[in-house]
Amino acid sequence: MKRCSFKKTLAKENSNMSIDIENMDIKIFDMFKNHWALVTAGTLDDYNSCTVSWGTMGTLWTRPGKSGSIVTVFLHPARYTREFFQKYDKFTVSFYPKECKKALAYMGSHSGRDEDKAANAGLTPVEFGGSVAFAEAELTFVCKKLYQHQMTREDLAQEIQDYYIADPKAYPLNSEGEWEAHWVFIGDVLDVEDKRK
Ligand SMILES: Cc1cc2nc3c(=O)[nH]c(=O)nc-3n(C[C@H](O)[C@H](O)[C@H](O)COP(=O)(O)O)c2cc1C
Numbered sequence: 001m002k003r004c005s006f007k008k009t010l011a012k013e014n015s016n017m018s019i020d021i022e023n024m025d026i027k028i029f030d031m032f033k034n035h036w037a038l039v040t041a042g043t044l045d046d047y048n049s050c051t052v053s054w055g056t057m058g059t060l061w062t063r064p065g066k067s068g069s070i071v072t073v074f075l076h077p078a079r080y081t082r083e084f085f086q087k088y089d090k091f092t093v094s095f096y097p098k099e100c101k102k103a104l105a106y107m108g109s110h111s112g113r114d115e116d117k118a119a120n121a122g123l124t125p126v127e128f129g130g131s132v133a134f135a136e137a138e139l140t141f142v143c144k145k146l147y148q149h150q151m152t153r154e155d156l157a158q159e160i161q162d163y164y165i166a167d168p169k170a171y172p173l174n175s176e177g178e179w180e181a182h183w184v185f186i187g188d189v190l191d192v193e194d195k196r197k
Contacts, residue, residue, distance in 0.1 A: 003122035004100035006135040019192040021069050028057050031095055036104045039073050040132045041084035041091040044125060047132040049118060050081040051108030055093065060186065061146065069189040071143050074182040077150065078172040080112045085185050089145050090130050093187075094137035103136070129191050138195045143187025151181035 031037070032055040040049040054074045062068030071093050075082040085091055096104060106121040118125055124135040129142030153161060164171050164179045174180050 001106060001122045004103055004136050017191055019194055021189060021192060035095060038094050038107055039091060041088040042132055044127055044132055048081045048084045048112040049107055050079050051104045070186055071141050071189060072184060072186045074184055076171055076182050077180050082183055086148060090142060091187055092128055092131045092133040092140055092142050094133045094140040096136060097138050100136050140193045141189050142191050144190050145185060146188050147186040148183060150183045153181050156181060
């Protein structure tokens with residue numbers, strides 16, 4: 001696959017937040033849904049990533065010394081990436097220029113169980129804040145995991161249960177032949193790298 005380019009090496013040790021996150025130019029309802037993101041957890045030797053179009057950003061658990069800026073992502077249990085999110089205490093959420101959309105489509109339609117899909121998508125993994133992101137990203141959040149849990153099926157509105165049931169291709173059944181809801185991962189934003197300007 002033709003590589004999408006990157007502006008500079010994204011590799012720095014996490015320190016204090018280097019960006020005024022509350023004044024960032026973020027179109028949150030547009031970014032995840034229409035432009036997608038890659039979510040990644042692990043180390044350079046042991047990581048996995050997948051494409052997401054579901055995600056939220058906001059404020060939760062503000063407390064002394066903590067702004068409460070959080071990112072939440074939702075991973076179906078069938079995703080290999082979900083295992084890495086459970087195993088590691090940090091994750092990244094990264095957004096890309098238009099030219100990378102094919103790479104994101106690839107990352108969202110192949111599994112890291114089967115191949116080095118980042119290499120096959122033409123993406124360059126880099127260490128970022130004690131986790132892993134990609135050099136081609138134009139906006140990357142590194143987060144410390146504050147919460148993880150799988151949504152309980154019976155607590156979902158019937159229309160959402162029906163949505164899962166209707167699409168076993170997107171949401172594979174578990175070994176008991178039952179549909180499963182997504183895992184929720186809430187991360188405290190530790191740092192952001194914004195290369196958009
Ligand atoms: C545009 C797009 C958006 C997606 N959004 C999500 C999502 O929000 N949550 C999720 O669990 N899977 C989502 N997926 C599916 C995963 O990216 C896909 O199943 C991927 O192949 C999983 O890779 P893995 O097994 O290496 O983790 C999306 C796929 C695409 C193409």
